Amino acid sequence: MSNESHRISPSTNPYSSEDGSVRAELSAIDASIRTAALFFVVSAIGWLMIGTVLALMAAFKSHDPDFLGAYEWLTFGRVRSAHLNAMAFGWANNVIFAVGLWIMARLCRSTVDHKGILLIAGISWNIGVTIGVLGILRGEITSVEWLEIPQYATPMLALSYALIGVWGVMAFRFRKGDHVYVSQWYILAALFWFPWLYIVAQAMIIWFPARGVVQAVVNWWFAHNVLGLWLTPMALATVYYVIPKVLGRPIHSYYLSVLGFWSLAIFYNWAGMHHLIGGPVPVWLVSAGIVASVMMVIPVIVVGLNHHMTVVGRHREVWRSPTLRFAVFGAISYTITSLIGSSMALRSVNEVTHFTHFTVGHAHQGVYAFFTMVMFGGVYYMMPRLLKREWPSAGLISLHFWAASIGITIMIVALHVGGWIQGLQMNNSEIPFIETVENTVPWLKARSVSGLLLTVGHVAFAINFFWMLFAAGAVRSRQEPTLLTKERKPV
Amino acid sequence: MDVLEFSPLLPIILLGIAFFIVVVMMLYWSAKRGHLRDFDAQAKTIFTDEEPEGEISDQFPESRKSLRSRPGRK
Incomplete structure (x- = not known):
């Protein structure tokens, strides 16, 4: 054990075990999640650029309504919602899957053993977002804020998320050491909260619509809690x-x-x-x-x-x-x-x-x-x-x-x-x-x-x-x- | 909907209560497992041999010019 790590009691620092076979080095953890994390970051940056272009269109249209006004699929209502969903489900979720899962892996000292599943789920998620954003631009929008992605794309998103999110939960379940750092609390809780919010909102607004203003209540319960x-x-x-x-x-x-x-x-x-x-x-x-x-x-x-x-x-x-x-x-x-x-x-x-x-x-x-x-x-x-x-x-x-x-x-x-x-x-x-x-x-x-x-x-x-x-x-x-x-x- | 009739809101109200109960149960679990004790030690669990406490681990990459001007560098 290095001199630096003597500052921390081995009993409180699970990373510093003298037994190399027990200790999961951060570099090994980083290597195990590299492919999946890179995929998510590349996807996130791709959606960031798409979302930025859509945002610029919406911004210019708001004070110059004739800008690109001849194209039905680029009307303000569609472009604005496509921007929101590209950023929320494309940029934000992909970068969360990359950074959040990476931090979770490091804090749990868990290497990613079945990275192929994570990668397939990631590809599936991005296909789902692509179908959803294209559906919005085609006019198949739901009119519910933050849930504009058409109904046919959402099961794919939910399934993909389940495969991605469950990995974070499993990493926590099989973590080495009993300590839970505050970042782990936040990530673990969010991994449960998001599917709960999304599935309930989808069920009560899109699949089995509740009556009247209850939809509005569910809508803002979901939209605010997503943030x-x-x-x-x-x-x-x-x-x-x-x-x-x-x-x-x-x-x-x-x-x-x-x-x-x-x-x-x-x-x-x-x-x-x-x-x-x-x-x-x-x-x-x-x-x-x-x-x-x-x-x-x-x-x-x-x-x-x-x-x-x-x-x-x-x-x-x-x-x-x-x-x-x-x-x-x-x-x-x-x-x-x-x-x-x-x-x-x-x-x-x-x-x-x-x-x-x-x-x-x-x-x-x-x-x-x-x-x-x-x-x-x-x-x-x-x-x-x-x-x-x-x-x-x-x-x-x-x-x-x-x-x-x-x-x-x-x-x-x-x-x-x-x-x-x-x-x-x-x-x-x-x-x-x-x-x-x-x-x-x-x-x-x-x-x-x-x-x-x-x-x-x-x-x-x-x-x-x-x-x-x-x-x-x-x-x-x-x-x-x-x-x-x-x-x-x-x- | 009748303004005095809020039974259609029941599912969302029950969900809110369930949500609240789950959070309280999580809090109880964490207290029982000792996560709410010895805070200072837990704050240090993120430091490792590879990335120890007391070491700055991120700064701007140096420019090519400053790298070239370093003694001993070709």
Whole structure:
């Protein structure tokens, strides 16, 4: 056992067993999941690029309706929904399958023994998403937000997910050591929550439709929980893994991290009903949603405080790490967007923000500024360890970071400010409705500009990734790796 | 739907309650297995011999120029 590992008691650090046959080395685990993880990352980047193109089309159409207006399959309603589903089920789920399962494997010290099944399930998942997105563009859309994928594609998605998700559960079941790190809690819970949400929503809305407004209740129970009980826990699991790993410093308060997990698990499930404020549903149901939304302040503050205290005094190291630049940007965004979300659940605030671009800005802050930025960080950390290679270009990483962070900031500010003004004007009966629509145009144009910046960032990310993947010789030829340095750097 | 009639919502309400019960059971299980004790030790379980505590494990790749300018490098 090395001198460094003597800092940790062998009884509390299951990785440090002196018995080499028992110890599962991280490099062996990385090697076992390499093929599947690479497939998922390649798929995720492919969907990211497709989703970006669809997003640009939708953004330009929102202030210039004639743009590509001659094509029936590129009308706003279809393009916007195709963008959402390409990003949610293409980009987000694939990158979760890559980074989430990789972290789970490492923390469980489990090698992937039946990687062929994982790969086949991954291929099947992506075929399902492709059929679904093409179905949306063909007009076979369901009209239920976040569930627009046509009915015929969903069984394939559910089956594929079951094969992928069960692997994560099995890794946990047969983990080595009894310790459960907080990232494992988040990933394990999310692996159960997502299929539960998806199957219930599909059953009650699409396959055996419930009566009347119950569909709306189920719709927003699903749509809000997909963000809070699928994307959020996976991103938080990644943050809780990469921050301590990169800094070589344990999380500031493990107690707070556990408190954050359990309070999210208990409160978030109820929060979605705030989307139906003012709707024809029982008031107590909405009130319960509002209370739960406000209670979400607890896990948000707890998580934000914990992350901040872990990196405090290490800001230089954060800035020097591609992983932490993205992950910390995402973690800060989580705190901000969650607090805004809790306030949006209040009836007095919701009267202004409901049915406006404010909500769209809030969604993008959650899914992009938080989730996607964290996952970019996760990929930047994971890839060199999977491939044993450097990222080829520091310049492209910087370009990606600045384009993404400035781009999403412009979008969030534009949609929040524009949406708030829109809400105030819509509540003013003296202002004609068409005038409120026209007044949103400058803010929507700002969103299109931000979309162009995000596109630049995504292209830089994709170039750097495929350069790393395929230009192995050139990258390997460098004699002094920096990302995988073996040189001990005292902190 | 009658505004006082919310029986059609029963499935989703039952699901919410079931969800809540499962989470509470998970919490009980974790407490019983000792996961809510000795927090400091658990925070360190992610460090390994390959990636030990106290070592920074990620930074920007150095530029070609700075690599070339290093002493002893051709």
